[in-house]
Amino acid sequence: MNMTTRYGAGPNQIDAMNTEALRETFMVEGLFTPGEIAFTYTHLDxxxxxxxxxxxxxxxxxxxxxxxxxxxxDAREMGIANLGQPGWIEVDGERHVLANRDVLYVGRGAQEITLGSDDAAEPARFYMNSVPAGVDIPHRLIPKSEAKVITMGDSAKSNVRSLAMYVHPKVAPSCLLLMGITDPAPQSIWNTMPPHLHERRMEAYCYFELAEEDRVMHFMGRPNNTRHLVVANGDVVLSPAWSIHMGAGTGPYAFVWGMTGENQAYEDVDPVSIASLR
Known part of the structure; x- marks a missing residue:
């Protein structure tokens, strides 16, 4: 197991950052290496x-x-999403079978996690979000069919998308983790529109199902001082509480969102008008 660290930065620091520095601070690349486990510990919550x-x-x-x-x-919980082909996860010897887009919630107190693929030629791709937890909540498999899906957006503005909630009070309880998957509709390119801030929570985005030649342009920063990150398939963006977040793709894509912070109120956001962005 390999663990790297991201220390984060404040909004007053991004003016001094070039492209490389922005990516090193707010992105995680290379998480999905065949035959390996990779973790990045971020000081964002x-x-x-x-x-x-x-x-x-x-x-x-x-x-x-x-x-x-x-x-x-011992003091953490985790959501594990399978973004690849069929596989399985054992939590202290208890096996859970995960198809594509199934999510396993692992509660505080687990000791050993084992991850496997049904077929090494077409492996599972497990994406994980772990946050501190203060209560014991049972492990739970959340199949794609049990996720709560809501649709939002406007086709005239190219931002229709469906949002599937997995680790969420309305579906599967946790201590502080929220986790789900968003899919822009065909012919829609924008996500998380209009952009917003949630000062009481940070968020991580794992973009996936991008073609090799496609990218997502992920916008971040304060509303009056924005920057962008060019994101490829499997890249993760770390979004601090002070930053907006929205993206537009050059082709079809999806993303896993994970959040943690002071509460689990998904609607606890401060919208930002497009006209106010700079």
């Missing part, structure tokens, strides 16, 4: 993002040395 692509041999983690506890889950 101490969320950990991770990726695992098991091949012939399963991949296992659970040691807590990187987070300062005997076991990884």
């Amino acid at each position: 101490r969320m950990i993002v991770g990726g695992a692509v098991p091949l012939q041999s399963p991949l296992t983690f659970g040691d807590g040395s990187d987070v300062g506890t005997p076991f990884f889950f």
